[in-house]
Amino acid sequence: MRILQPARGTSDLLPSDKARHNQVVSTAQTISARCGFQDMATPIFEFTDVFRRPLGDTSDVVSKETYSFEDRGGTELTLRPENTAAVMRAVISNGLTQTLPQKYFYAGPMFRYERPQKGRMRQFHQIGVELIGPSSPLADAEVITCGADILDELGVLSKCTLHLNSLGDTESRQAYRAALISYLTQYQDSLSEDSQRRLSQNPLRILDSKDETDRQIIADAPILSDYLNEASRAHYDVLTNALSKAGIDFVADPRLVRGLDYYCHTAFEFITDALGAQGTVLGGGRYDGLAEMLGGPALPAVGFAAGIERLSLLIDEPAAASADLMVISLDKELEAEAFALASQLRRAGYSVDVPFSGNLGKKLKRADKLGAPRVILLGTDEWHNNQLQVKSLATGDTALVARDDLLSFLS
């Protein structure tokens, strides 16, 4: 074990990386606030059952990817692998089920023990929204539209395609699941090893298998939409109509499913081909069954999560913050005065740099690099006359300014 490198699947966010993260988070927060989603946060770890119960033992996320541990008091805890279950737990814990709907935005780190790849970290970061209370398909439409607007604001919507599907309600999904299993069982021996395992654990997952033979078998498999009952069909129709009216493009993708057990009705993913195998940039769906799985009341809800690292890979780097001013003393005797002046200017709201070393040429070069448009120079003669030089780096012009007039000159 070498401590001079970050643990596998984690990474440092140096300023240029952090700037991208901040850009994603602040944009998502602003856009989702426009839809009424309020920023909130839940703890980084929860009782293990918060994730284990709703996510199900068939989910890899819980069965083999969690960071779970026993604390010093013997309590079983888990670093959150996703945030939806935790937000729902918070809604129930705080008695917020009495005041619905609740609309939340969150951003923060999640943890999954996976094999790292580009866009797939062990500590990764997500932004997301949860709309808890309404069962109306218009709530689904609002969540999807909010996601699309965030991607658009970040400039990545054009690189993504919205895939949409309905998993139906419990009745529809169970009918389909039975039909699918019955169909696939005929070809059991021809299925890939992964899909044979999925047949018993999570048969819907076989629909998006990448194995060539699997795909041929799936081509003639029953279609989920044929098994939607009337209510599920109506839910989907209202949603698609609302999206079309709101100008949200999508493709119906009957093979789109979700890995987590609590999803029903709407499933959607914004997918890009710019990130290799990690193409899903923002995904979510309806999870009416989650609250009950946690031991709460029946509580319809819909939401999405998006990977900040993946979005960061797609956006242009935000412009770095530049300094407004640099204060330079031309005489070593005046260094403390320069520092005092810089402090005063900072308190007045300016972003000010004070160089610590170098001759005048180096200092001006540094001012250039920091993007400071103006430099204040303290020369001995001027200083004794209560004057300062204010030099514009763009024009090279230098103005002589009385010390007392500096702030008004600058503004």
Place this chain on the structure above:
RNA sequence: GCGGGUGUAGCUCAGUUGGUUAGAGCGCCAGUUUGUGGCACUGGAGGUCGCCGGUUCGAAACCGGUCACUCGCCCCA
């Protein structure tokens, strides 16, 4: 968890069939210029050649293991 690829300076990369003190460009620091920037020139710092072991008179190079990244599977945001 499975299969493939890659690890040399902060970054991008050279490094001959294994041979003396491992190089370049960019970046960084300093000087030319202790009172006026972007250019240029000169100099400097910075490397356990990912790590450990093996082969060899001799390893950055060959072999084994390991760690990390990366591509695909898997999973998913």
